Amino acid sequence: MAAKSLAGRIALVTGGTRGIGKGIAIELGAAGALVYVTGRTMKSSNGKGGSLEETAEAIRSRGGECVPVQVDHEKSEEVEALFERIAKEQDGRLDILVNNAYKGVEPLLAASGKAFWEVEPSLFDDINNVGLRNHYYCSVYAARLMVPRKQGLIVIISSPGGMRYLFNVAYGVGKAACDRMAADTATELKKYNVASLSLWPGAVLTDTIQASDNGAGFKKTLEKYGKPETAEFAGRIIAHLAQNPSIMQYTGKIVLTADYGETYGIVDTDGTPAVNIRSFSFLFRQVSALSWLSGWMPNFLKLPHWLWHQASNKF
Numbered sequence: 001m002a003a004k005s006l007a008g009r010i011a012l013v014t015g016g017t018r019g020i021g022k023g024i025a026i027e028l029g030a031a032g033a034l035v036y037v038t039g040r041t042m043k044s045s046n047g048k049g050g051s052l053e054e055t056a057e058a059i060r061s062r063g064g065e066c067v068p069v070q071v072d073h074e075k076s077e078e079v080e081a082l083f084e085r086i087a088k089e090q091d092g093r094l095d096i097l098v099n100n101a102y103k104g105v106e107p108l109l110a111a112s113g114k115a116f117w118e119v120e121p122s123l124f125d126d127i128n129n130v131g132l133r134n135h136y137y138c139s140v141y142a143a144r145l146m147v148p149r150k151q152g153l154i155v156i157i158s159s160p161g162g163m164r165y166l167f168n169v170a171y172g173v174g175k176a177a178c179d180r181m182a183a184d185t186a187t188e189l190k191k192y193n194v195a196s197l198s199l200w201p202g203a204v205l206t207d208t209i210q211a212s213d214n215g216a217g218f219k220k221t222l223e224k225y226g227k228p229e230t231a232e233f234a235g236r237i238i239a240h241l242a243q244n245p246s247i248m249q250y251t252g253k254i255v256l257t258a259d260y261g262e263t264y265g266i267v268d269t270d271g272t273p274a275v276n277i278r279s280f281s282f283l284f285r286q287v288s289a290l291s292w293l294s295g296w297m298p299n300f301l302k303l304p305h306w307l308w309h310q311a312s313n314k315f
Contacts, residue, residue: 155241
């Protein structure tokens, strides 16, 4: 991908003060897009990081442009005002929306290892008011800017938890709904040349998980994945998607960062490819009796998507 391949594009990354959102915002800015980044904290006051100012500084250090906007994505009026601001400042233009905002990490970590009935039902709202409902609101407002121009890309950050049980019930329900949202919005947007897709990053050991006192269970789960992806890798994938002339072949689909990276030769920040959870090498590592076979399996041998899908609960 050529440097500044997204020059002139307007992007919005929600929840970009830390983790995957921050990594995505940095890479889109480095690729030349003007990046609006949202978060609840403008300036860090606790010394633990995670602020809009820090993300903006990281983007600018890579030669990018950033507009940090303080937004509480649980408040629909603030979300609407965000898109009104973008429309006013950019003459009604928005090229890329990355639905990444997610409030439920800490409640999710605190509930780790507990059955759904052992946790207050409000956990569902903690996880999905921002991690699902807000994505719908943002997609609506983004589409209103993209459809008249007949171009645009909407990405919803999801995970394999949308296909099989992962972490807990509320998490899986939310991710399955995210995947369905991407598919159904794509159905209605396709004729307007606007793409909508669900992106599954691999295991990413974010700062929040590493710093949390409740993160032990998550860390143990992530260790099974082998080498984690950096937060920036998903950003590299989205930057490429946004300038891919074949983008519409991905609309409505789930895109694995590792799959896409292999197809287009995109590597992580350390110069190595991401671990592909469809590869037989990875799958054999998950079964202790077969783990010895892992080293014998070339990475290009992967479980077909149609067969992998049979592992879900769908008929």
